[in-house]
Amino acid sequence: MLDWQWLTRVSLVLVVTFDISVDCVRSWLDLNIPQEHVPYFFTNNPHLRRQCLADSSCPYKNIANVTKCWGYESGCHEKNRMSSPQCPEDANGWVNTKKLQVEKFWNSADFGYVTERKKELTTFCEGRDQDDSTLECVRYFRYCKATNIYMDLRKSNIRSGTNRYREDIFTEGQIGGHCKLKKDAVKQEGEHKSPLQSWFAELENYSSLDFHPIKDNKCDIVVEKPTYFIKLDAGVNMYHHFCDYVNLYISQHFNNSFSTDVNIVMWDTSPMYYGDFFEVTWEAFTDHPVIYLKQFDGIRVCFRQAVFSFLARMRFGLYYNMPLIPGCYGSSLIRAFSQHVLHRLQIQQNGPLESKIRVTLLTRSTTYRNILNANELVAALKTVGEFQVINVDFNRDISFKDQLKISHNSDILIGIHGAGLTHMLFQPDWAVIMEIYNCEDSGCYFDLSRLRGLKYMTWERKDKMVQEDEGHHPTLGAHAKFTNYSFDRDEFLRLVFKAADHVRTHPKFIADRKRVKNRKKPINDEL
Template sequence: MMYLILTNIKVDTKDGHPSILEHDNLILKLKTYEDRIQQLTKKNAKPDEESIVKTKSDSDQNNLSVSDHEQVYWSKVGVDEHTKNCDSDFGFSLIDRWRKAKTEVCSSTTDSTIHCHKILQTGHSGTDNFCYVKNMILDVNKAEKPYLSGSMFSSCKKESSWNSNEYQLYLANLMSNVQTDTKKKQTKTLTGRTFFIERDGHANVFHSFTDIVNLFMAVLIHSKGSEVSDMKNNRIIILDSHDNGPFYDVWKLFGEVYRVEEFKKEYADQVIQFEDAVFGIPGGSNFLWKDVWIPNKCYESTILKAFVRFVMSEWKISEHKRRLPNEPIRILFSVRKHKNVQAKIGRRIMNEEELIKLLNEKLTTVSTDNKIPVQVTAIDLGTIGFKEQIEKVRQADIFVGMHGAGMTHVLWMHDESVVVELFPKGWHSSGMRNISKWLGRVYLSWQNVHDKNVADAEHLWTHVEEEEFLQVMKAASQIVQSFHLGSGVDHQNLKFVPK
């Protein structure tokens, strides 16, 4: 399958498939992208009414635009298997796989049905699944956390496929609690999509974003178009008992968010019919977990890039302002603190202050002894609001910190940035390396190999070797500077040279 990705597009839909794409002065009327490719490549084929290419500035509708020629070119050249497989695992082809996996597990006896989407993701030992209930009834007074036992009804008849769907994690509990072959009279109908979600956690940024990215994917799978409004007009019911947590506002970007107790209070004594109820994809099924212990070979995730763009756009976070060649390199040093001094932090840098001083005083280029102007900001990101965390990370040229969930902030870094991840002795993980690569960030790492630098019995508290750290940061700074070569930089003296 081929995807044409354009910026500033408007998409009209018919039966859930793109039918009109508008980009500046170009309008392509399509049934599907594949149909368009086939029609363009057929010899002597006459364009039909549904596939004609029009340009507002060109009355000759038979002339192909640059975009059309690009489609024809790629259809002839083809895409290599590695790229196709990567898109199938981390790109919009994964969305397509979920869509096509739709199976009816409970057929309608009146007006309610249940469909599930089951796929086997690459490298997973079992299948992953999520389900969609049309016109589900919820008796609000009976709804109890976490899985609404005894309160959910669907007037449908179970098919044989019901038992073969291998419902994983909390989905198994939700599906077992839906009472079928039951007609219950509703007192109120809620239109639109409602997602029922049990979070993997509330405080760990990595675990939290496996859930949130899954919601983003589920909305895409069920959207009938690509408009931003499709992403926002949802209802989310949180089933777990965790606190709201620092990322609760991110959930609100998708629509109204309720805890079960809040929903019960607002709709007390009601029997609600949900037009579209979706039992979401569990966080443990998310592709961010894929190859978390080994380097993944894929170089891009269009889903992840789209998700980052969605969050940035909804929160109106300013784009990174490209630094001028003579401006300091902005280094954000993520420190790990704890309000309770008696509590133990898992992975910790024991000489943070010395490293920060080292960067300010001795950071030079790799190839010369010239001092690099740097601006070092050391911060425990957990002490500020999440939107502010994103804003700070977005403006950094280099993001450095000890391996941990906080390094998930590589999601928000700008395109000409470098990630530096530090590891304790004997600890290996490729999760942040993979995310960095999928988003096009430059990734560097350092690992302690010296017993003398281990400060605890678990080998997690680490004195970072200063000279080794300095060399890694020199390399990171050199990479940042390299983005400006050819822009008027006197690389020997590191100053702006007017052209």
């Protein structure tokens, strides 16, 4: 049944572009981005920089003239970026020079990725006036943006079936706009047609309509608020789901807007429940509840402004299907994503501690990949006076915000191979991630640590580890991920001491610990 009351609520909101009023301090604060990101924002929005400098109430006046750029802007000098990739190790034959190695990492795993996609942006349907429609996409329709787009969902029948990624939602004339369509060019972009790799299946039947969808009142509802469409990966797995969030963040950069006064529509072509263990993270991207496509089932809906977001499993995308060049680490894009989410979810860094190193051991309440002697290892850690030790199971009894508070305040995070290690994205810059055993999947979390720019460690001596049995995969038989393990206490401590040495000597840890100590120094008043 159509929820007309809900549709009315959607249609009443008229916010077309992000604007900021210099007459109200609250509007400046509504930028709601980390202070470190403000100069980058002003570089891409020079009119707001000028307004800030002219406004006595702007809280960013002291940094408004700082020259910074993400790296995808025209004329952005490398010295003005947040950081550049570090490539101290060999590329193992991928490229022949160190310069090419750095460029490869930058263009595939950092803000150079945005630059490369911007080069591809092509107009596929061109409008002539403001009432017309437009459609622009990058290669293979991995990202698109549209204006005045028409969608006829009267025959879509989304409220029945179990396929979340149907490719038959639209036929010709059921999606499109009033614009001049390059139909042959559209047909050339289908090579990556796949549910979580492109939007080609949804847009291949985009049609040039003989009416203006909105002006000619052809829509049952017009959504005025800017809208992001996204097809989601597994919401119960942090590693997979955060591919969704990372690519939404990349889409915001591509669109040069970090406003949270936007709609997010989950493109799920089924009525099924979507389990989302991390749904609080949407607060970093929107002020409004996520909308499900099924809520438009049976009607014609038009969107003034729509973005079809980069997706979680794109070929050579970030980060699930990305072959990451060896020998490099430190993506400023992933670091900025981490800062952005932590800032908007109001997760505070409470360290470094003046005399302690914070060590967190992740345990699991699952059938497999348990650390059988976790209690022994925790007890051993607690004998070291320098260590502040937490043993935690990140299950549904702990809210995701509370999980982030723990991971963001972990100098050393230890856990066996599993999605919980994705919390490394939110550790401090000086931190160590220790995948105590990778269960014969050596690249997954090692590559993620390289993206985040953290020190990665794993178990070094198999003779100091005991595997419970050969493993019992339901179809593949013996498998290292489907059993449990115990680890030698002394070897474990040796590795943790090695990790602690890295933390203690990291320049950012040293600098931040010094600041903490200076804040605590008593002020002596001389009479």
